[in-house]
Amino acid sequence: MALATYKDLCLDATDAALLGKFWGAALGLEVEPLDDGDVRLTGPTAQHTVWVNTVPEPVLVKQRVHLDIRARDVEEVLALGATPVDLEAFPWKVLRDPEGGELCVFEREDAPGSGDRLLEVVVDCADPAVLAAWWAELLGGVHRDDEQGRWSWVEQVPGAPFADLVFVPVPEPKTVKNRVHLDLTAPDVDAVVRHGAQVLRARDDEIGWTVLADPAGNELCVFEDAPDPTRG
Template identity: 65%
Template structure:
């Protein structure tokens, strides 16, 4: 059977922030990326490839509820991340450590004996039913669907161009109620194909934005760039 071509390719990540400068400094240090402030006022983190880019988007709304998308990171110790400005949230319940960034957003720290230069491990996304949404994103991005018996989460790995290990979809009981503060961007040759596959249009490309804001079948926002 012929393998279907992916509908999109991974482009980069975006994080909302009330104070873009402060959060950029924190995440740049945590992830091992360089902070860059552009003449147009945009703040971003840059690394060895365009796909390492993390846009820090200034927004007026503070964190108001548990994030449905958060970052998991490598670190030599949780103390290293706390020293950069994080605060402890749950250091006992899991084999990883749950912290909050300076604006209250959750992140998970995985302590390692060997820490890579780029320290983003994976992107974690809450959902009601992990298997169908992980399957959807594996199809869209051309990644490999992953699952192990005895664990409730599913993941997408080996995504072409994505510089971290994977996107993990974990089940939670609560519904999505606010816009995700962390999202990812994609490049696509065919916006209509994404919509036909199950994405919905949140905002059309217009004179103010050069991309289309979509939502996946679970309502997670992502931005699609055509012909970039």
């Protein structure tokens, strides 16, 4: 039985207007500037929501969490303001968004229309199989391992507007806060902690959610019971 449910996605940005415009177009979502300078991207369901939140820190190291998207042609994404990193070595195209964050584009002739272009959320980690199993139990998804041991993933995540949550091995440790994280809802945050999450910041007078980290240190936010509809 799942301990939590996928709610939405959060991206950090030094210029939320700039990054929100890019990701809104790349994902086929509506762009809604907020009074505090942040941006909300909205789509067909509440789970398609992406919050673009302003932070002071620029991208300094390779992101440990990035998004894979679908497009008919990588040139469409480059025209939105992305820059190429590697367009030849892989079956997908590696780019950077306007603030330097990595993303991968999978070219598909039948790429979906607005709202369904997000393919995967990809997480770098030391032990993909172990972390995938943890997230599968947390979200009630199905854990799969690549037969050659190259990566693991969680599919069939209830409510998620993407196909898979993918975990890939990297040798380097996590050193800075992730700029991409998931928001979840849960009937009992303590149950998520007992599952192996660490509390980074408890809900208080300033925030209506609990900031946690998974066993590999990746941040996630958990809203207990009904989520606050005004904030991500």
